[in-house]
Each structure stands twice: as structure tokens, then as C-alpha cells.
Amino acid sequence: MVLRSERWLELRRYRALHEAGLSLSQIARETGLDRKTVRKYLAGEAAAAPPQRSPRRDARASVLSPFAHVIDAWLRAELLLKGTVIHERLVEQYGFTGNYQRVKLYLQEARPRIAAELGIGPDELAGLHRRFEVVPGAQAQVDWGDEGGILAHVGIAKVYSFHMVLSYSRDPFCCFTTSQDLSAFWECHRRAFAHFGGVPKSIVYDRTKTVVRRHVAPGQAVPLHPEAVAFAGHYDFDIDVLAAYRPTGKGRVERQVTIVRDHVLAGRGFSSLADLDAAFQAWVPMRRARTHRTHGEVIGVRAARDHAALRSLPARPYVVAARHLRHVGKDCLIAYDANLYSVPARRVRHRQLVEVRATAATITIHATIADQYGQTLLASHPRAVGRGARIVDPAHWDGLPDGHSRSTTTGDTPPPRTRPAPGGGPLQALLNRAAAAHVTVDRRPLSVYDQIAGTSPFTSTRTYPKGTSS
Missing domain, CATH: 1.10.10 (Arc Repressor Mutant, subunit A)
Structure with a gap:
């Protein structure tokens, strides 16, 4: 047809x-x-007239028709209610037996119709997102900012800003680092918790590699990084990972990145990361004194309620260390993150494999096999800032040739050779060729050695039994 x-x-x-x-x-x-x-x-x-299509029963309409008024009522209350949520509620509350695809196809027709009833145009519907509100202490949002070469004049090529914002009060935290690796990321969390005086119940992230082990298809469970799970378990908060391409899910912290750039960084010069951190801390009281245009309250007043509802910090901090294997060079240096760190020459060999454990502040180098005392630590250094640095402990090079025995002369005549002082003993005389020629050696007949050994003296006369010939 x-x-x-x-x-x-x-x-x-x-x-x-x-x-x-x-x-x-x-x-x-x-x-x-x-x-x-x-x-x-x-x-x-x-x-004049096209061929008519024979009437056919619409199976989709027949399955959903008893629940159509329920779905329409839910859409009038929340136009962007997800189809998976609608299907789940129909199954739990109304005994719906159809699959999710039936609901999805119905929503393609029903959502624009309900939007038209509410006076929302197609363009407006495409740009909408669901606004959510939380109770004090319930949630924080985290994001990175790329500040580029703000410290390039002091040799630091790249600077990043870490941001955490409490969702209820919009109380901000920011610190600056030169790396976005695993240890730096979670060290910034520890600083944020100390700044707020507690830990929120959940933290919202996008799909960064320091939180998510790998990307998966939409609708599948997101595998978390083991260190992220351990850190969240130690500080007792939940990890909330956003769906892919959903920037509106953490709009509060993304807005905070722009605010910090405009109010803290713009038009100023800095000489170190400490200067950047100090500038933000000096700006925080001014930010907390402002009235937020969304919730209509003073941020500091609302932040007091937020801080009071946070969970308390654990007694012991959890330090995340990134672990990597490196080879020892001939100069007793290992390379990590474009910097060089020394190891003790007496405890390693060339091309030996060692483990580097990197935190945000320190670099520790461990042997892969424990020594006789069960220890693996070889060296500990402060972590270098930037790239191309050499962090060397002079004691690590003890025992290596340092060139102190080399000598030079500007004349053509070689320096005179000196003889050892007399009386150095027989051994010293034997080691000196000139003195060895004058060493007196005792001479004894061979019969003396025969007597000592208890053997008969050697003679050239031989006797043979009778009847034999020689």
C-alpha cells in the first residue's frame, strides 16, 4: 500500500x-x-484520489492508551521528565507490561503537544534544562580551569585552577596547580575540605580520567577509578558522574570558573602559585558578602548553614599517590614528569627498575624488592614545579668517581717519580720492583724439604728384581 x-x-x-x-x-x-x-x-x-490505506489497529496506542492521561499529567508537571523514569513509574505504580520503547515513541508525540499546551515553542524546549535545588551540605560540584601561561615569565609553562562549589550556598573554593594528574586532583580535594571545614554528601563530576576508568556507552554503569573509590570511601561522600555532553549538570561550578577569572586574575600579575592562592583567599570575604541573584540570600549567611551540615573530616588524611615504574640512568637519576630525581648510587645499578610514588608535594622512589630489613624506600624528594628541573641529593653520589685523583701539568718535563720510604716491610718491598731486586732470599738444599715431608731423598739409582732386564 x-x-x-x-x-x-x-x-x-x-x-x-x-x-x-x-x-x-x-x-x-x-x-x-x-x-x-x-x-x-x-x-x-x-x-483524483489516492489509494486508501486499509485501517489497522495501532498496537502501540492500544498498550499505552490506558496510561496516556497519566503520562500527560506527569509531563504537564515536569515537561523534561525522562522516559526511563516514566517507564519505571508506570511499571511500579500501575503494573504496566510494555517495554521502554513504547513509552519512548509515545513521548515523541506527547512532549511537543504538551509543550504547545503550556505555550512553550520548539526552540525554547530544545534549550531548556531541569533546575534542581539541594539541602545544605548535600552536594558540591568540581571542575578544572585552564589558566594558560599566567606564570610563564617565571618558567612555569602551564597553570590550572581547581574549583569546588557548594551547591546550596554557592560558597566557592579555588586553588592553582601545574598538573591535573591523579595525585594533584585529590590533593586539591583535601585542601577544599579543609577550606569548607567538612565534606559534602556527594560531589558532581564530569567524565574526567581521574574519576572514571574508561568511557562506556550511554545507559551503562560508569566504571570508577580505584583511587577515586578509595578516596571517596575514606572521606565518606558519593561520586555523582554526569552523563556525556551534559554541561548543565554542573553549571554552578562552571560559572564559578568565569567569576574567579574576572574578579581574581584579570589585570593582575603573579610570581608564583602561592601568590595566586593568596589572591583567591583575599577575595573570598568579598564574595561571601554579596547577595546571590539566584537564591536571593547573602552567600556567607547561606554558607554558614551549608558548612554546619557538612560531614566531619576523618582523623587521618588519605594521600593519593600515582605509581609508575622507571629505569635508573647511568648518572643515578630517574625521569618523572619531565624532571630528574636522584637515587643513592650504592643501592642501585644501571637500568634497574624502580617504583616512583608521586603525590602533589613529594616524590618517593622505592625498590621493587625489599632489602634484608624489609625496606624498599630509596629516596624522597620534594616535587619539582614545572619541567626540566634536576632534584639531586649530593649524598646519593657518594662512592662514584669525582675526578679528584686526576692531575695536569703545564711543563714538558714529567714530574719525578718518588720511591716509598725505606722500612716499609717485606710486602711493600715486593710490590716495589726496584726494591724487590735487593730482597735477600735464603737458599736451602732439597734434602731439607724431604726431611720436613717425611719422604726418602731422590736418587738416580734404580734397582730391579732378579730375572728382569732394565
Whole structure:
């Protein structure tokens, strides 16, 4: 029936050609139809009305028709209610037996219709997102900012800003780092918790590699990084990972990134990361004194309620360390993050494999096999800032040749050779060739050694038994 309708549309398109004098054969060749079929549809009532589709029962409508008024009521209350939520509620509350695809197809028709009833146009519907409110201490949002070469004049090529915002009060925290790696990311969390005086019940993240182990298809469970799970378990908060391409899910912290750039960084010069952190801390009281235009309260007043509802900090901090394997170079240095760190020469060998444990502040180097005392630590250094630094402990090079025995002369005459002082003993005399020639050696007959050994003296006369010849 669908094919017949399409062909009818083609015949209507060529009817003007037929009226202009085109023959039936020519129209048949253009449309790919038989000449008799062309004559049939162009003659009489067949050309005036398309072939009618036989009525068919819509299985989708029959399954959802008892619940259509329920779905429409939910959409009028929350137009952007997810189809998965609607299907779940229909199954739990109304015993719905259909699958999710039935609901999804119905929403494609129902959502624009309800939007039209509410006076929301298609363009407005596409740009909408669901606003959510939380109770004090319930949530925080985290994001990174790229501040570029703000410290390039002091040799730091790249600076990043870490932001955490309490969702209830919009109370901000920011600190600056030169790395976005695992240890730096979670160290910034520890600083944020100390700034707020507690831990929120959940933290919202996008799909960063320091939180998510790998990306998965939409609708599948997101595998979390093991260190993220351990850190969240130690500080007792939940990890909330946003769906892919959903920036509105953490708009409060993304807005905070722009605010910090405008009010703290713009038009100022800095000489170190400490200066950047101090500038933000000096700006925080001014930010807390402002009235937020969304919730209409002073941020500091609302932040007091937020801080009071936070969970208390654990007694012991959890330090995340990134672990990597490196080879020891001939100069007793190992390379990590574009910097060099020394190891003790007496405890390693060239090309030995060692483990580097990097935190935000320190670099510790461990042997892969414990020594006789069960220890693996080889060296500990403060972490270098930037790239291309050499962090060396001079004691690590003890025992290596340092060139102190080398000597030079500017004359053509070689320096005189000195003899050891006399009386150095027989061993010293033997080691000196000139003195060895004058060493007196005792001479004894061989019979003395025969007597000592208890053997008969050697003679050249031999006796043979009778009846034998020599």
C-alpha cells in the first residue's frame, strides 16, 4: 500500500505533462510503471484520489492508551521528565507490561503537544534544562580551569585552577596547580575540605580520567577509578558522574570558573602559585558578602548553614599517590614528569627498575624488592614545579668517581717519580720492583724439604728384581 501511494504521488507530478501532450508511453518510461497502470490512474476518479490505506489497529496506542492521561499529567508537571523514569513509574505504580520503547515513541508525540499546551515553542524546549535545588551540605560540584601561561615569565609553562562549589550556598573554593594528574586532583580535594571545614554528601563530576576508568556507552554503569573509590570511601561522600555532553549538570561550578577569572586574575600579575592562592583567599570575604541573584540570600549567611551540615573530616588524611615504574640512568637519576630525581648510587645499578610514588608535594622512589630489613624506600624528594628541573641529593653520589685523583701539568718535563720510604716491610718491598731486586732470599738444599715431608731423598739409582732386564 505504501508503494501504491508513492506511485500515485509520482503520477500526480507527471499529470501536467500528460495534459501538455506527453504520451502514456513516455510517462510510463519516466515513472517506471506499466503503460496500462498509467492509463488507469490518469483516467477517471483514480487520478483524483489516492489509494486508501486499509485501517489497522495501532498496537502501540492500544498498550499505552490506558496510561496516556497519566503520562500527560506527569509531563504537564515536569515537561523534561525522562522516559526511563516514566517507564519505571508506570511499571511500579500501575503494573504496566510494555517495554521502554513504547513509552519512548509515545513521548515523541506527547512532549511537543504538551509543550504547545503550556505555550512553550520548539526552540525554547530544545534549550531548556531541569533546575534542581539541594539541602545544605548535600552536594558540591568540581571542575578544572585552564589558566594558560599566567606564570610563564617565571618558567612555569602551564597553570590550572581547581574549583569546588557548594551547591546550596554557592560558597566557592579555588586553588592553582601545574598538573591535573591523579595525585594533584585529590590533593586539591583535601585542601577544599579543609577550606569548607567538612565534606559534602556527594560531589558532581564530569567524565574526567581521574574519576572514571574508561568511557562506556550511554545507559551503562560508569566504571570508577580505584583511587577515586578509595578516596571517596575514606572521606565518606558519593561520586555523582554526569552523563556525556551534559554541561548543565554542573553549571554552578562552571560559572564559578568565569567569576574567579574576572574578579581574581584579570589585570593582575603573579610570581608564583602561592601568590595566586593568596589572591583567591583575599577575595573570598568579598564574595561571601554579596547577595546571590539566584537564591536571593547573602552567600556567607547561606554558607554558614551549608558548612554546619557538612560531614566531619576523618582523623587521618588519605594521600593519593600515582605509581609508575622507571629505569635508573647511568648518572643515578630517574625521569618523572619531565624532571630528574636522584637515587643513592650504592643501592642501585644501571637500568634497574624502580617504583616512583608521586603525590602533589613529594616524590618517593622505592625498590621493587625489599632489602634484608624489609625496606624498599630509596629516596624522597620534594616535587619539582614545572619541567626540566634536576632534584639531586649530593649524598646519593657518594662512592662514584669525582675526578679528584686526576692531575695536569703545564711543563714538558714529567714530574719525578718518588720511591716509598725505606722500612716499609717485606710486602711493600715486593710490590716495589726496584726494591724487590735487593730482597735477600735464603737458599736451602732439597734434602731439607724431604726431611720436613717425611719422604726418602731422590736418587738416580734404580734397582730391579732378579730375572728382569732394565
